[in-house]
Amino acid sequence: MVTLKEIAEAAGVSVMTVSRVINNVPAKVSEETRARIMDIISERGYVPNSFARSLSSRSSRLVALVANGGNNVLRSPYSASMVGHISSFVQERGFSLMLFTVDDDYEDVTRRLRTWNVAGAIFLGLFDSALKRIRKDNQIPLVFTDSYSTERQLTNVGIDDYHGGEIAAKHLIDNGHTKLAFVGRSAESPVLRERMRGFMDACQERGVTLLEERTLPDNPPADEIERVLLKASDPPTGVFATSDFVALQIISVLSDHGLRVPEDISVMGFDNLELGAISRPKLTTIKQDIEKKAQLAVELLFEHIQKPGTPAQNMILDVFLVERASVGRLKNT
Amino acid sequence: MVTLKEIAEAAGVSVMTVSRVINNVPAKVSEETRARIMDIISERGYVPNSFARSLSSRSSRLVALVANGGNNVLRSPYSASMVGHISSFVQERGFSLMLFTVDDDYEDVTRRLRTWNVAGAIFLGLFDSALKRIRKDNQIPLVFTDSYSTERQLTNVGIDDYHGGEIAAKHLIDNGHTKLAFVGRSAESPVLRERMRGFMDACQERGVTLLEERTLPDNPPADEIERVLLKASDPPTGVFATSDFVALQIISVLSDHGLRVPEDISVMGFDNLELGAISRPKLTTIKQDIEKKAQLAVELLFEHIQKPGTPAQNMILDVFLVERASVGRLKNT
DNA sequence: CTGAAAGCGCTTACAG
């Protein structure tokens, strides 16, 4: 292994001079010496040892991405997309990314963040219940995504889930639907809760009631979908699912039973995944800008890494209707 | 920051004794001392510094996952699934995972592998052209996936792509299709090339010819799909796409033009993603076991990390037909 | 612009 010392000896200078060259300390090494050292470095293929660097500088060029959801977090196209984008934004800044997948077992998170002395961490998925403790135990820059924690001074990037719910309700009602169903009822996820709240409030404003029995949990089993959407005495004509993936599952079950979307029943999704554009029918959905969200999360993190003391900020991105073909206009009956 | 030294002082022993306790060196510390030290460790929340450990031991508990495909590698549900599974298998072994996303820029890979002194690396995606150099520059355990490099002593986990192509051709022909199209022609990807070769060979064995003009590149633009599958003077009746995602895109374009699958034209995919089970029609496809592949890659890597000198091995998983609803039986004409 | 000294927090290799 080629070391600093070796380069220094070959160049006839001290290790400090080589150290200054590789760290690009400006105006501290003569151009001539710098050039000579650079030559020797590339000739011998010297690569600095990050462990030694981090140990002596008591810092690291490492960022952790902590993703909650078990070994299959990345089954969700949303999460996968976030991870991919965050990874490349982090690398663009010359940092490396450690990926920690956890399954609601926060115990380990602090330990791992500490042992690697990471400069900061981004959290993906539901962490609200452990958030307070995580922040207390880790006095490094932490950026959460989609958090609804009421902690003050939380740095977070989220979207306007409530507004998304409103838009969906409005769109369905504008198309004449008043018997509505909601898929994504959840006691744990504030994200889903807000989408539901926005949906219900927008219904109410328009004199439409979302019946309790027409709500389904996130990822409902097929028989429950059938019971609520097909076999009910008075089945709904419009369905809002809180993710595109679930919306497609709904459409699939519906179509297994001979119902056509949107002729017989309208379905909306949430996320605007690529999938929705190639499905049959093309999915009408609420778009969120995943790449932007990833970019902001990384930017915020580095702001806090580079300028400790930067005020906490909670950035909320807006959300838009993408009209495609899965919502039909209901004729007056 | 709590250090070894601090724990040692509190316990009234040397740092070596504490070091032995945290490294679980058996039968080297009296039970009593061990218990006392453990108490102090958990009381003070001591976490060993991985950098110091790695520096002095000249090793690390780090594995790199190098994924080729740019900032959007994880758009591919296949890659996303591999990353998720590899991540959790690596963590199960007490190692941490660094995720390196690259975009055909292998220059940097060696530098990053070195600077972090990783114990080993898994490669995801197309690396064959740079593989030789990567192996030469990095004398650590390296596991490739889906490689068709002719390098001897390559450790790789792949699937029988050729057989997958054969199965697809056989299934279409068995269902009466003789005018076939292939989507996934590629000059760069040996994986796709093998699927095509298997497909063509199986056709030929059955006296069916795959016409050059009925082959489409991977991810074909819509107008090309139309030209080959719709507007041709004698359009094909059966299409094999080398990924489920592309198969769904094909079906989407077809259906935009009023063609029904499988009534008017049959379509097969490859991978057996969850997607295929919820699409309309449900996709007939070739299944590969992604979780198993990820598991084997991690197992092989750790075998080589733990026992240097373990012989290289190229493991090839089989592939299976999953019959659903996108292939129809062609009536005799 | 350059360098000698000390130290980051551990482990290795010995010695007892």
Add this chain to the structure above:
DNA sequence: CTGAAAGCGCTTACAG
């Protein structure tokens, strides 16, 4: 079963 010494490969903080 326990410990003193040396060292991993860098950077920090000074000094000149």
